[in-house]
Amino acid sequence: MAALYLQSNSCTMEIRRDVFQAIADPTRRAILALVAFQSMTPGAIADSFDSSRQTISKHIRILHECDLLSQQQSGREIYYQINGPKMKEVATxxxxxxxxWEDRLDAMGDLLAEMKDAKTRSKRKIQ
Amino acid sequence: MAALYLQSNSCTMEIRRDVFQAIADPTRRAILALVAFQSMTPGAIADSFDSSRQTISKHIRILHECDLLSQQQSGREIYYQINGPKMKEVATxxxxxxxxWEDRLDAMGDLLAEMKDAKTRSKRKIQ
DNA sequence: ATATAATGCAGCCATTTGGCTGCGCAACTT
DNA sequence: AAGTTGCGCAGCCAAATGGCTGCATTATAT
Structure with missing residues (x-):
């Protein structure tokens, strides 16, 4: 939706993908899980899925375009591996x-605390 | 893609949304950011965006369906607020x-070796 | 009682997505 | 030199997505 585009002569080329859109697909999350342990070639990755090699290759391309995967060529083989710092973007x-979700002080936590602890002098500000 | 469907007579109704698919949309992430501070009504939320009220309502519905938002009715108004524990799913x-991305990162290969190390409890090696 | 306000839902539409196949190309194997 | 393998790209297609508008419904307000 809100992707960046770059005009290059007559064609329009997408240059950047969104990390959140990239991890939205379960297959791509599975690929990330696979590659987390060791760098793998597209062929090896595709062997873990039922989809065609080209389909998996497309997923890899998307992950690579948004910089979640980095590649490392070795002859005709390309090894893909997770790009840690990019994963941090999600964490950030x-x-x-x-x-x-860590304990108290949000509206819901306030409610729960009130229910559990009758002594709490809560000045809740829900709504 | 891999959504769950439930047959209900003649129509097909989607019953569950994926959290990752929900946060993939930038507008929905903005809604989450808005509602993080205080519960808000759909109308108030929609005022913060250029899109139509119904469009925002659709986004809210998606967030609510995947349980990222909880609602609390008050008369004809509905207050939506973030559901903390569901957010934790992403963190998990x-x-x-x-x-x-944490730890001492020398090289990517070192990180990979580290992950292998966690599994095998053996010595650390490069790439 | 009547009007208005706050919502959700259904339907329409253009665009995006994710799957598949066919193909071209570079790099190993024989 | 000729064949095989690994890989990406282009093109096709059905389904999903995200935007809009037009209701229907239920509270409030007048």
Missing amino acids: WLEPYRRL | WLEPYRRL
């Missing part, structure tokens, strides 16, 4: 929400 | 990858 986005 | 998925 998630960080501000951490307090929402 | 991300956790195994944390070592990829």
Whole structure:
């Protein structure tokens, strides 16, 4: 939707993918899980799935375009591996929400605390 | 893609959404950011965007279907707020990858070796 | 009681997505 | 030199996505 485009002569070329859109697909998350342990070739990765090699290759391309995978050529083989810092982007986005599931002080946590602990002098500000 | 469907008489109704697919859309992430501070009504949320109220309502529905938002009715108004524990699902998925950007990172190969190390409990080796 | 406000739902539409196949090309094997 | 293997790209297609508009419904307000 909100992708960046770059005009190159007569054609329009997409240059950047969104990390969140990339990890939205379960197959791509599975690929990330596979490659997390060791770098793998597209062929080897595709062997783990029922989809065609080209389909998996497309997923790899998307992961590579958004920089979640880095490649390393060796002859005619290309080894793909996870790009750690890019994964951190998701963690960074998630960080501000951490307090929402780690214990107290959000609206819901406030409610729960009130239910569990009758002594709490809560000045809840729901709504 | 891999969504669950439930047959209900003549129509096919989707019953469950994926959290990752839900946060893939930038508008929905913005909604989450809005609602993180306080519960809000769909109308108030929609005021923050250029899209139509119904379009935002659709996004809210998706977030609610995957349980990222919880609702609380008050008269004809409905207050939506973030569901913390559901957000944790993303954090849980991300956790195994944390070592990829944390720790002492010398080279990518070292990181991979480290992950292997965690499995085999043996000596650390490069790539 | 009547009007207005707050929502959700259904339907329409253009674009994107994710699958497949066919193909071309470079790099190993024989 | 000729064949095989690994890989990416282009093109096709059905399904999903995200936007819009037009209702229907249920509370409030007048």
